[in-house]
Amino acid sequence: MQSFDLASQSLRDLNATLQASSAQTNATQWEILNPRGAHAIAVGLDAPIEVTVRGSTGYYCAGMNKQAHVHITGSAGPGVAENMMSGTVIIDGDASQYAGATGRGGLLVIRGNASSRCGISMKGIDIVVEGNIGHMSAFMGQAGNLVVCGDAGDALGDSLYEARLFVRGSVKSLGADCIEKEMRPEHLEILRDLLARAGVDARPEEFRRYGSARKLYNFDIDNAAEY
């Protein structure tokens, strides 16, 4: 285990060191001490390494992640795992706004709650939230899956393209063009796999599925009020 203490070492050195990891590196296990809410911890990683951040992080932790497995033992600030391409990011606590925004791949697991705009403009990422999510989540989501074991806030899936949204609890309101859809066997399989990979003990049958009504894809004067 390689250890990096942000109380005595610089964030820039940390990221440069982690970003220099190659696919064949022997230094596959890292722990980061004293994050103290610092911004941009462990960003731009592109190697199959495991990074444990012991504490809570500020803006954009694990942004643009590729291949790496990042585990935050505290809570994460805004934009955690933004634009993730692959790998996993696991947060033991809560996540602030726009967690997993624009993500194209990989798995983001939030054990606590996520606040507003979780998965905004998601493009292929899978996000599993054990708690609740805030308003405007999955806004303009294009691909991927958002699984919420708790409740969803206002305007879920507003202007959604094709992402799948699974919610076990209540939905305060659905956004424009987001509707509840039938949960077919293939969706239960997708959900079962996501819950298993996220290590969440929940039954897929307890969830409801939401998706795009596909009414806003092309301009229609009858939908003018929805734009």
Add this chain to the structure above:
Amino acid sequence: MCGIVGLFLKDKALEPRLGAMLTDMLVTMTDRGPDSAGIAIYGAAKGDSAKLTVQSAQADADFATLGDDLSARLGAPVTLKRKDTHAVLTLPQAQVTDARAALADLRPGLSVMSDGAAIEIYKEVGLPRDVAQRFDISAMRGTHGVGHTRMATESAVTTQGAHPFSTGADQCLVHNGSLSNHNNWRRRLRHEGIRIDSMNDTEVGAAYLTWKMQNGASLGDALKAALDDLDGFFTFVVGTKAGFGVVRDPIACKPAVMAETDQYVAFGSEYRALVGLPGIDTARVWEPEPATVYFWSH
């Protein structure tokens, strides 16, 4: 951006350290706004005396005989304690209105930062560390306080445009965001007789709350009404004699983190601002909900 912090102490043992704790929190937020910084500290109220915090760009000339001049004009005892460009005038509560009028006449260049039994406000252009040092904020004791470091958007980078803003006795407001309907509200509130000194959007927000409370609303009700009447982005932290409140607009894009222990309730624009507080590792830490009013009082 802008960075805001707030600290409400439950444990009296921490009161001697309030200024130092708030200063550390605010300095951590420096890179959210380098233009100007300010702090409001609520100390112990003494009998029926009031404190007027005043500021002058010509402090040497303006403050030299100000205590005596004001005392003579009011026919009441006035003491003056200077700190750099600011001074705290202590005088009988009943003389506050007359004192404001007398100051405008005696020292036209003076700005009144705040009045009240407990509040003192210090704010200047510059970085939080420098502003806090000029006023020796770290040595101040108190029960609660708020701080702000500004990245200016809606009005000029001046002392008068810095936060906190105080538009009523023992009231103050710090703000992260920008209000878009402040011009209409400034006209309306001035028409209603509320004092607004600057062209700053946040001062209008403060004046709005003062107006609501003058008309019988509790702070909680005033903050709820602000959600309907004020348009724009805001995370507000409000100080009153008894405590402090927090409210975010319904979009809630301006960040906010809170922490509570048996010893204190703390607010920060970011978690970074809170990491130096005692017991933070076991504190309850959460993000205040959009369009939800939070308030703590002694």
